[in-house]
Amino acid sequence: MCQTGRCGKSLHCKATGKTPATFAEFTLSTPDFYDVSLVDGFNLPISVKAIHGKGDCSSAGCIGDLRASCPKELAVRANDQIVGCRSACQVFKTDQYCCRGNYGNAATCQPTFYSKKFKEVCPAAYTYAYDDPSSIFTCSGPDYIITFCSSK
Numbered sequence: 697m698c699q700t701g702r703c704g705k706s707l708h709c710k711a712t713g714k715t716p717a718t719f720a721e722f723t724l725s726t727p728d729f730y731d732v733s734l735v736d737g738f739n740l741p742i743s744v745k746a747i748h749g750k751g752d753c754s755s756a757g758c759i760g761d762l763r764a765s766c767p768k769e770l771a772v773r774a775n776d777q778i779v780g781c782r783s784a785c786q787v788f789k790t791d792q793y794c795c796r797g798n799y800g801n802a803a804t805c806q807p808t809f810y811s812k813k814f815k816e817v818c819p820a821a822y823t824y825a826y827d828d829p830s831s832i833f834t835c836s837g838p839d840y841i842i843t844f845c846s847s848k
Contacts, residue, residue, distance in 0.1 A: 716772060716780035718742050718758060718821075720842060727836040732757040733822040734814050738766070739780040741845045749838025756833050758818030759845065765817060767810065784810040795825035802826040 716737020723729040728749075732742055743757030763771075766781035773779065784793040791797035795805035807815065811823040815830075822831040 715786055716782045720744050720757075722840075727751055727834040728838065729832055729834050730756055730840070731822050731832045732818075732820070733831075734758060734762070734818060735783060735785075735822055735825060737770075737772075737780055737782045737786060738762040738814070738818075743843045743845075745841040745843070746833070746835040746838035747841060749835035751835050752833065753835035753838055754820070754833045756820050756831070757843075758821040760817035762814060762817050765813065767813065770810065781814075784808060802828075 716739050718732065718734060718738050718740055719736065720732050720742060721730065728746075730744055730746070732744055738758065741757070741759050741761055743755055743759050745755045746753035762781045763778040766778055770782045770784065770787055771778045771780075772782060785795075787793075791799045792805075793808060793810070799805045805824065805826045807824060807827070811827070814821070814823040815827075820831065822828075
């Protein structure tokens with residue numbers, strides 16, 4: 697049983713498991729689009745490395761451990777340890793943090809204090825809904841190496 701990221705009794709999650717959860721997203725096409733998202737929070741480091749592909753096949757992800765620097769208002773604790781870091785949207789539920797309503801487009805949804813803190817540790821991961829320029833990668837015909845790692 698996982699404290700975060702679990703899918704209940706299902707082996708396969710439909711979109712993402714219990715938040716907070718770090719997740720990798722793929723659109724397999726020509727070219728492929730891929731990213732690692734912290735929009736639903738963070739529970740473990742993950743990286744996606746595209747190999748043997750053509751184009752800008754950069755690595756995506758978060759190899760840092762946000763649990764160590766998670767602001768206390770976002771922290772999820774279990775057994776006196778931080779096991780995850782929730783998104784500001786999940787905690788505060790405002791249009792600004794959730795990029796909805798008047799903030800529901802790339803012009804008005806800008807990085808917040810919290811997404812900037814996430815980006816400091818994880819520069820190659822999505823930290824808010826419109827974080828495309830530094831967070832989504834494309835590559836044609838690659839193989840992928842997905843690495844889950846943790847310092848704990």
